Amino acid sequence: MPHRNAPLTETGRLRLARCVVEEGWPLCRAAERFQVSATTAQRWAGRYRELGERGMSDHSCKPHRSPCRSPARTERRIIKVRVLRRWGPARIAYLLGLNPATVHRVLTRYGLARLARLDRATGRVIRRYEHAAPGDLVHIDIKKLGNIPDGGGHKALGRQAGRKNRAKAGMSFLHNAVDDHSRLAYSEILTDEKKETALAFWKRAHAYFTSCGITVQRVLTDNGACYRSNLWRNSPAAQGISHKRTRPYRPQTNGKVERFNRTLLDEWAYAKTYRTETERREAFPDWLHTYNHHRGHTALKGQPPASRVPNLTGQYT
DSSP states (O other): OOOTTOSOOHHHHHHHHHHHHTSOOOHHHHHHHHTSOHHHHHHHHHHHHHHGGGGGSOOOOOOSOOTTSOOHHHHHHHHHHHHHHOOOHHHHHHHHTOOHHHHHHHHHHTTOOOGGGBOTTTOOBOOOOOOSSTTSOEEEEEEEEEOOOTTOOHHHHOHHHHHHHHHHHOEEEEEEEEETTTOOEEEEEESOOOHHHHHHHHHHHHHHHHHTTOOOOEEEEOOOHHHHSHHHHHHHHHTTOEEEEOOTTOGGGGHHHHHHHHHHIIIIITSSOOSSHHHHHHHHHHHHHHHHHTSOBGGGTTBOGGGGOTTTTOOOO
16 A cells, blocks of 8 residues: 555556556656656556556565575474474574574564463463453452561561561461453452451452442352352352352463452552551552552553443442
């Protein structure tokens, strides 16, 4: 396709070529008439003599010969290492004694996806999905987090002093529920991951989603002991909610809540130096509100989860 400021479209090229070839116009006169250079007029006239009207379309810029292109055997070796070992261009280049730029061009030429887009376990391109409506699927997970000892941890005191206090601090368990469609999150900091605790959390999370106008249809959890218990499994069923579990050793299946866990750690838990665990916990509700109502989400085209929830503010009854 010609660019937007091109003086000649395919129709204009054909008119120019016919003026030169069929009507005998001099190249200079045709070039002046169609406001192009004489060289351009000569090119289109030549293509018209050789190919006729079909010669007026744009040709590929790909060269007929590429004498500096890597040999086919080298390209096959690059592809083989990439498929079998799932290495990046730099490591492949070091192994084969090539320039990383050369390896990158070969991988690009054959359409091999970036490593960030591959499932490391299978080597296949990650298939991303999103359910059509809020409540179609809710991801649930538990994230263990070490408590901050009084006086601060290693960020405040340094590695050596922080290590002495760490053993006395204990652990917290963040129970998280994330709606697949809207990414709306409900989270609590609890003391353990027992089945009774997990069930009580889910009841509160379900009530929260219901208050936002979300009717939960399915929940997805990992294979933790609390989620395999009859107590937890029967509760969603009694509410008419289907419970699914991920395949063993496949946390990618529960990827949306796993990504929420990482965001939570980066932007709240480790975002600043806290002096006490109480100080960090006091900051959590404000952070969670910001995440749901104000923080732009890349999967939502820069909009917060609240933009996809029908009744998050409770204005409808």
